[in-house]
Structures are given as structure tokens and as C-alpha cells.
Amino acid sequence: DPRSVSERLDFWAAAAAELPWFHPWERVFEPAGRSFRWFAGAETNLAWNCLDRHVSAGRAEHTALVSVNERGDRRTTTYGQLLGEVERAAAALRSLGIGKGDRLTIYMPTAPEAIVLMLATVRIGAIHSVVFAGFGPGALAERIRASGSRLVCTADVTYRKGGDVPLEPIVEEAVRLAGEQVEETLVFPREGNAWDEFLQKGDGGDGSHVVMEANEPAFILATSGTTAKPKLAVHTQGGYQVGIHAMGRICFGMRPDDVWWSTSDIGWVVGHSYIVYAPLLFGCTTIVYEGALDHPDAGTVWQLIEELGVSGVFTSPTAVRLLMRYGEEPARAHDLGSLERVVCAGEVLNAPAWEWLQKTVLGDRIPVVDHWWQTETGGPVIGNPYGLELEEIRPGSAGRPLPGMEVEVMTPEGRECEPGEKGILTFREPFPSLTPTLWGEPERYVRDYWERIPGVWFTGDSAQMDEDGYVWFAGRADEVIKVAAHRIGTVEVETAFLQHPAVAEAGVTGRPDEVRGEVISAFVVLKQGKEPSEELRGELLQTVRRELGPVAVIGELQFVSTLPKTRSGKIMRRVLKAVVLDSDPGDITTIEDEGSVEEARRAWEELRSSVSRA
Ligand code: AMP
Numbered sequence: 001d002p003r004s005v006s007e008r009l010d011f012w013a014a015a016a017a018e019l020p021w022f023h024p025w026e027r028v029f030e031p032a033g034r035s036f037r038w039f040a041g042a043e044t045n046l047a048w049n050c051l052d053r054h055v056s057a058g059r060a061e062h063t064a065l066v067s068v069n070e071r072g073d074r075r076t077t078t079y080g081q082l083l084g085e086v087e088r089a090a091a092a093l094r095s096l097g098i099g100k101g102d103r104l105t106i107y108m109p110t111a112p113e114a115i116v117l118m119l120a121t122v123r124i125g126a127i128h129s130v131v132f133a134g135f136g137p138g139a140l141a142e143r144i145r146a147s148g149s150r151l152v153c154t155a156d157v158t159y160r161k162g163g164d165v166p167l168e169p170i171v172e173e174a175v176r177l178a179g180e181q182v183e184e185t186l187v188f189p190r191e192g193n194a195w196d197e198f199l200q201k202g203d204g205g206d207g208s209h210v211v212m213e214a215n216e217p218a219f220i221l222a223t224s225g226t227t228a229k230p231k232l233a234v235h236t237q238g239g240y241q242v243g244i245h246a247m248g249r250i251c252f253g254m255r256p257d258d259v260w261w262s263t264s265d266i267g268w269v270v271g272h273s274y275i276v277y278a279p280l281l282f283g284c285t286t287i288v289y290e291g292a293l294d295h296p297d298a299g300t301v302w303q304l305i306e307e308l309g310v311s312g313v314f315t316s317p318t319a320v321r322l323l324m325r326y327g328e329e330p331a332r333a334h335d336l337g338s339l340e341r342v343v344c345a346g347e348v349l350n351a352p353a354w355e356w357l358q359k360t361v362l363g364d365r366i367p368v369v370d371h372w373w374q375t376e377t378g379g380p381v382i383g384n385p386y387g388l389e390l391e392e393i394r395p396g397s398a399g400r401p402l403p404g405m406e407v408e409v410m411t412p413e414g415r416e417c418e419p420g421e422k423g424i425l426t427f428r429e430p431f432p433s434l435t436p437t438l439w440g441e442p443e444r445y446v447r448d449y450w451e452r453i454p455g456v457w458f459t460g461d462s463a464q465m466d467e468d469g470y471v472w473f474a475g476r477a478d479e480v481i482k483v484a485a486h487r488i489g490t491v492e493v494e495t496a497f498l499q500h501p502a503v504a505e506a507g508v509t510g511r512p513d514e515v516r517g518e519v520i521s522a523f524v525v526l527k528q529g530k531e532p533s534e535e536l537r538g539e540l541l542q543t544v545r546r547e548l549g550p551v552a553v554i555g556e557l558q559f560v561s562t563l564p565k566t567r568s569g570k571i572m573r574r575v576l577k578a579v580v581l582d583s584d585p586g587d588i589t590t591i592e593d594e595g596s597v598e599e600a601r602r603a604w605e606e607l608r609s610s611v612s613r614a
Contacts, residue, residue: 011404012038012432015246016238019044019281020053022211025238029430034446038239038432039214046218046237047123048209050280051083059256063285066259066308067112069159070291070300077112079283082119089120090209091202096151096184100125100210103220104151105144107131107171109158109290110266113188113195115276117153118219118266122237125210128219129232132267133158134567137170139230139589141177143222146232147439152182156189161292214238220439221269223375231448232439233376235272241281243433244379248278251371251402252312252343253386259338261287261305262314268568269375270345274314278379293319298326302334309338316346318569320353325504325527331361341386342368347570348473348491351395352498364390372398372473374459376449378433381405382471396495397470404431409465414453419467422487424477427457462489479573481510482517486551490573493520493554496547500540502530507563509576511555519555521580523563523600532559558603564588564596579604 009028016025016039026041054062060080067075077085098104104121106128108114114130121128129147131140133154144152154171157164168187175182188194212218218237222230248254252274260279264270279286287308293301301323304310323331342357349370358368367390371383384392384399393399401407406428409417417423427434434457438445452458462474474480474489481488490508497506505525510518524540526532537557544552564575567590578585579600588597 042214045209067288087207088199088202091205091207105149137173140174144178212237233435239432244278247379251383256283258284299330306334350495376435425459425463496544500543507571
């Protein structure tokens with residue numbers, strides 16, 4: 001691990017030297033007002049590094065994209081073909097008057113056309129803002145407005161769970177709400193030739209790349225929506241690619257011959273970094289999957305791994321818990337021999353879920369590795385380096401700070417915590433893929449990240465570091481539950497519930513209590529085939545007590561069939577909180593399933609009325 005400043009900067013300079021540059025940097029790092037610059041003066045183009053250089057190196061025939069949707073459509077695109085399409089799309093965008101610095105919104109399914117548009121945008125130095133094609137008109141309008149997009153691109157529908165989900169009416173409504181700034185909307189129906197006609201606009205035009213200074217923006221992306229007003233993280237042309245490339249190698253062991261499958265969506269940062277940009281920087285084959293992971297059936301994921309010879313999977317704890325609900329039989333029915341590792345991020349990969357995948361499904365043949373990051377970090381910050389012994393994995397911990405990262409757990413007052421003491425996770429220093437500002441809100445950037453604890457980056461996560469430097473996440477700092485004098489992380493309680501074999505998922509929140517300050521209110525989803533009963537309730541309370549001791553006082557436990565989650569799969573504990581406080585949950589436009597709120601309310605009411613009857 002680099003220790004001194006110069007060692008750390010040397011580390012990042014060496015990481016940058018693994019990529020080609022049109023012109024080298026003058027300084028590796030420099031502070032710049034309330035922000036910073038990496039590789040100042042260097043010239044690059046992220047999209048060029050993803051495509052042209054592989055084609056020049058003779059890899060035009062190598063498969064870049066394998067697109068798959070739940071209808072069974074398959075399409076492969078080679079690096080040569082992808083470059084050709086991106087050049088045409090770049091010229092077509094130019095013909096619409098889009099150039100360097102212009103913003104455009106992409107509200108499209110995870111499909112090749114969207115990826116071509118992303119790369120073409122970055123190629124000409126314009127800035128994309130991809131919005132998850134599942135958000136409603138209000139959320140989309142807000143993101144269009146905040147990014148100042150002149151152009152909005154969409155498809156007519158996206159395919160999900162056997163149906164067509166319309167996108168076009170949502171875009172129409174959002175563009176109307178966003179006001180005058182949108183000059184043009186491009187709709188690409190899935191059937192027909194609108195896409196080809198768009199590309200033809202570029203024929204004979206200028207599809208060349210623009211040489212960009214390393215600190216110029218490549219894209220902006222809203223954080224996933226646990227906060228009400230979206231924050232638009234900015235990612236650069238230079239530092240961003242250095243960060244995701246270095247961590248792709250160190251944390252995931254990515255190689256040019258990988259067949260890489262990130263089960264995320266291009267609407268999230270994982271989709272940007274590990275469906276699109278890092279796999280292409282490495283020259284891998286990347287799987288572009290549109291649809292639900294359990295459609296048409298519980299075997300879909302395993303079948304695709306076998307059929308496509310997938311060597312690396314990047315997934316989320318939510319997806320693991322979803323697959324776990326179906327049991328291991330669907331996995332057993334497939335040959336997973338091509339798979340070399342599974343990496344997982346987004347929430348804590350609770351030890352029981354890790355154990356199920358690592359041991360029951362994969363029989364300890366390959367590692368299942370948790371790692372931690374945020375939209376703002378562009379790529380991993382904490383993780384287990386690829387290639388470590390399985391014994392070095394500590395289930396339930398996201399691993400250790402990765403090379404080049406200066407991570408510290410601190411009290412809200414800014415004192416360094418002792419090993420094992422819970423505090424706020426912070427970064428002492430910026431690293432190349434860290435967002436240098438929020439789009440249009442430089443003051444909010446400084447206030448929300450660098451001034452909460454002066455001088456360090458405030459992640460908002462509660463965590464502790466053990467004697468050996470492993471980081472253990474307890475939950476979001478503002479969701480910590482205070483029972484008597486104890487501070488209990490939501491994640492700690494949820495993990496305790498998962499220790500019981502009948503539990504598929506749990507979400508908890510604090511409820512004010514006169515005696516103890518707060519008690520825990522728990523919402524539990526059972527595995528397929530398990531029924532709620534008083535006996536089971538008793539067992540679950542026992543399990544939590546055994547795991548966490550008597551401090552974790554469960555005020556009440558309700559069984560539900562689903563939890564409120566963001567579209568990116570994170571449990572929305574503030575919604576659970578609103579249910580138990582009978583208050584307004586605030587903005588829930590980013591929720592996966594609105595029915596889950598009703599469901600939680602119903603379970604809560606039932607419980608209250610049975611308590612009052614008793
Ligand atoms: P987002 O802004 O959507 O990228 O979400 C970032 C947040 O997700 C982090 O601040 C954490 O709260 C959570 N997160 C991501 N990865 C992990 C992980 N491996 N373990 C625990 N929490 C995680």
C-alpha cells in the first residue's frame with residue numbers, strides 16, 4: 001500500500017501510464033480552488049481509448065458487445081463494427097448541432113444503441129447524462145433540467161418481465177415539464193429503421209474524436225436517489241478512466257479475454273463503469289442484458305453464464321438475495337465452469353447471502369468478492385484485491401482500502417476512530433475517479449462532501465475498521481438506530497435476521513420509544529414456501545438476540561412480501577421510517593414498486609391493531 005504522498009501519486013501515475021495518451025500530463029495532481037485536477041495538461045479521449053486503439057492494435061474482429069434480452073434476441077458487435085457505428089453516430093450528432101460541452105440526456109434501455117450514443121457523445125467531447133429508463137416523468141424532467149440537456153434520446157419501449165414498458169410518453173411529458181431548453185427529442189422504435197436513418201445522417205460527415213484535456217467532463221450522472229434532490233456527479237475524461245481501469249485490474253482482475261457480465265443497468269454508475277467503459281478499455285467482451293434477471297425463469301442467469309461462457313460477473317446483493325429466494329437447484333442445472341469470479345457492490349453483501357453463493361452454489365471454487373463504492377467515486381474504493389486466498393475474505397466486510405485510497409473512519413467531530421469503533425467513513429485525499437464537482441452546484445459539492453467533517457470527504461456511510469484494516473459497513477450514517485446508549489446500524493440488524501434460514505430479506509428502521517430513545521421496527525420477507533407464524537416470529541427474535549445481544553431491542557416485526565427499494569435495488573429505509581411514524585415518505589419517484597409502500601403500511605396497521613386488541 002502506498003504510504004507517503006509521493007508514493008501515492010507515483011502509484012496513480014503508474015496506473016495512468018497503463019493507458020495511451022495523446023499528450024502526457026504536466027502534473028499528476030494539483031488542488032484547484034475547492035476542487036482538484038488529476039493529470040493536468042494531459043490529452044486523451046475516453047471513447048478513443050475504448051475503441052480506436054484496440055482496432056489499430058488488430059483486434060477489430062474481437063467481440064465487444066453481446067446484447068441479450070429476455071425475449072431471446074442475441075446480437076454480437078465486434079470492436080470494428082462498434083467503432084464504425086460510433087463514428088457514424090458521432091457525425092450524426094454533429095449534424096444535429098451537438099458539439100463539445102453540450103449535454104444530452106439518454107433515457108434508453110440497456111441495449112447497444114444506447115451504448116453507441118454514450119460513446120459517440122464522449123467521442124465528440126459532448127457530455128451525456130444517462131437517466132435510468134424506469135424513472136417517471138417528474139424525476140426525468142428534473143434531471144433533464146439540471147443537466148441543461150439540449151437533446152433527449154429514447155426508445156419507444158423497454159422489455160421487462162415479458163411485457164413492453166412504454167418510454168416515449170414519459171419522455172414527452174418530461175420534456176414538456178422541463179421547459180424550453182430541449183431543442184430536439186430522438187425516438188428510436190425497437191422495430192423499424194429509425195436507428196439506421198439516424199446513423200445515415202452521419203454518412204459523409206465528421207465522426208472524428210475531439211482531443212480532450214484530462215479534466216474536462218465526459219459525463220454527468222445523478223446519484224441513485226436516496227436523497228430527495230438529485231446530485232449530478234461529474235466524471236472526467238482522464239482521471240475517471242485511470243480510476244476504473246486500475247481498480248478493474250486490481251479488484252476484479254479484468255483482462256482482454258474476459259467475457260464480462262455486469263447485471264446492472266446503464267442508468268447507474270456500475271453500468272457506466274463496468275458494463276461500458278472499463279470492459280471496453282480492457283478490450284473485453286461485455287454482455288449487454290436488458291430485462292429482469294429471473295425472467296423467463298429462475299435459471300436465466302445461470303443459463304446465460306453457461307451459454308455465453310461468462311468469466312466475470314458483477315452483480316448486487318439484491319440480485320444475490322433474489323436468486324437465493326429460488327434456492328440452488330436452478331444453478332446446479334448449469335455448467336458454470338467458465339466463471340472465474342463474482343464481484344458484488346451496491347449494498348452490504350450480508351454474510352448469509354455471501355455464504356450461499358460462495359459455498360452452496362459455487363462450492364468455494366471461485367471467489368465471491370464484496371467491494372464498496374459510490375456514484376461519486378466512479379469505481380471501487382474498498383475491496384479485496386483479486387487473487388487473494390479465500391481465507392482472507394471476511395464475510396460481511398467489504399474488504400480493505402484499495403491501493404491509492406486514503407480511507408479513514410472518523411467521529412462526526414473529526415477524530416480518528418479506534419479499531420472497532422463505529423464512525424463515519426471518510427477519504428483523506430481525492431483519487432482520480434472521484435467526482436471533482438457537482439454539475440451546476442459547486443457550493444453544494446463543497447458543503448455536502450468536504451465540509452461536513454472539515455477537510456475530508458464525507459461518504460455518509462457509518463462503518464468501522466477492524467485491527468487488520470477490514471471495513472465493516474453498518475448502514476447510512478443518518479439511519480443509525482440509537483437504542484439506549486447504543487448505536488446500531490440498520491445493516492447489522494438486517495444481517496442478523498438473514499442468519500435465519502427462512503428469511504430472504506429484511507429492512508429495519510428506528511421508532512421513537514419513551515424508555516429507550518428508539519427501538520427497532522423490522523420488516524421481513526420470507527423465502528419461497530415459508531409461511532409467517534407466531535412460532536417463526538419467536539425464532540427470528542431469538543436469532544437477532546443471539547447475534548446482537550439484548551441491546552438490539554426489536555419493538556415490532558412485520559412480515560411483508562416485498563420491501564420498498566430504489567430502482568437500483570437499495571432498501572429505502574426512509575420509507576419504512578415514514579410508515580412507522582405515519583408520516584409523509586417524501587419523494588418516492590425513485591422507488592421500484594409503489595405497492596411495497598402500501599404493503600408495509602398494511603402490515604404495520606395490522607400489527608398495531610392486533611397489539612391494541614391484545
Ligand atoms: P450510489 O450513490 O447509488 O452509488 O450508492 C452508494 C452507496 O451504496 C454507498 O454510500 C453505500 O451506502 C452503498 N454501498 C455501495 N456498495 C456497498 C457495499 N459493498 N457495502 C455496503 N454499502 C455499499
